[in-house]
Amino acid sequence: MGQVFLTGGSGYIGGALCARLIEDGDAVRALARSPQAAQKVAGRGAEPCDGHVLDEDRLAAGMDGCAVAYHVAGVNSHCPDDPDHLMRVNVGGTTAVVRAAARAGVARVVMTSSAASIGEPHGTVGTEATEHRGSYLSVYDRSKHEAEIAAFADGARLGVEVVTLNPSSVQGPGRASGNGKLIIDYLNGKLPAFVDVPVSVVDVADVAEAHVLAEEKGRVGERYILGDHNVTYKEFYDAVTEVGEVKPITRKLPTRVLWGMAWMMEKMGDLRGKEPQLTYKSARYASRTLWFDTKKAHEELGMPRTSLRTSIEKSIRWFRANGYA
Numbered sequence: 001m002g003q004v005f006l007t008g009g010s011g012y013i014g015g016a017l018c019a020r021l022i023e024d025g026d027a028v029r030a031l032a033r034s035p036q037a038a039q040k041v042a043g044r045g046a047e048p049c050d051g052h053v054l055d056e057d058r059l060a061a062g063m064d065g066c067a068v069a070y071h072v073a074g075v076n077s078h079c080p081d082d083p084d085h086l087m088r089v090n091v092g093g094t095t096a097v098v099r100a101a102a103r104a105g106v107a108r109v110v111m112t113s114s115a116a117s118i119g120e121p122h123g124t125v126g127t128e129a130t131e132h133r134g135s136y137l138s139v140y141d142r143s144k145h146e147a148e149i150a151a152f153a154d155g156a157r158l159g160v161e162v163v164t165l166n167p168s169s170v171q172g173p174g175r176a177s178g179n180g181k182l183i184i185d186y187l188n189g190k191l192p193a194f195v196d197v198p199v200s201v202v203d204v205a206d207v208a209e210a211h212v213l214a215e216e217k218g219r220v221g222e223r224y225i226l227g228d229h230n231v232t233y234k235e236f237y238d239a240v241t242e243v244g245e246v247k248p249i250t251r252k253l254p255t256r257v258l259w260g261m262a263w264m265m266e267k268m269g270d271l272r273g274k275e276p277q278l279t280y281k282s283a284r285y286a287s288r289t290l291w292f293d294t295k296k297a298h299e300e301l302g303m304p305r306t307s308l309r310t311s312i313e314k315s316i317r318w319f320r321a322n323g324y325a
Contacts, residue, residue, distance in 0.1 A: 012204065032050060049062040111148075165297075166227075183315055184325050193251035217300060226303065227292035
């Protein structure tokens, strides 16, 4: 038990981590960049700390007296309206957190990165030791990779212990976007077809627990991939069909049809001035072999493993209780 600092506490992963820390008896001071975010973190039992992740002075003040800082905040989009803003927040915000930790005397920063930063060559299973392919499929991938490099360098230079966690596609209660939105559409009969590509899924409760374990057991300068279930989307939807007791989707689209649809969505989004549901780059990204080895997180951290069925059951229960499906 102790005082901890948290960024991203009003978000999905950060919210789950906030609840987990409070459950442990920690006093959580959570960065909040808006009144709405402050209300969310306060509702979760944390002390709101007004400020922005790019404000190093405010970060350092918020971290005063804290034993550890968890950095979860970031812009999560493979097709952002403002790529420069995404880079500033994801890379600049990370360096600001590490430097603020050094100023405040915080010994350790546990940072949420992404499996997208691994950069595994096509057709391979990504591990922490994978040599990055040297190219990026989106500005989001670049931001997460560069943020890790900067965080480790600043941590080594300033004497701050930095550990990163790299979740794949996070699933579970509370998420109505990403794969969560796909389940919602499936349950509501609004997903007429699917593309059978690989996906790596991990439960949000396991991700939150891994953060707590990384503070205690994570090795300095190391990354830990969190992605327990390497499945195809057909296997994923088969589980949703069984658990949700809904009519299965039988129409399968070729990947190139998905790319064409995404290209059209992107052009229509440009014309309307709105971010499209899918872009050409994100469709190409989703068509890759996005499978990862999570052995290191289990062996070194002791991360739990929630079954895919259980994770989907929890998601569907939450969707239906909250009027999404």
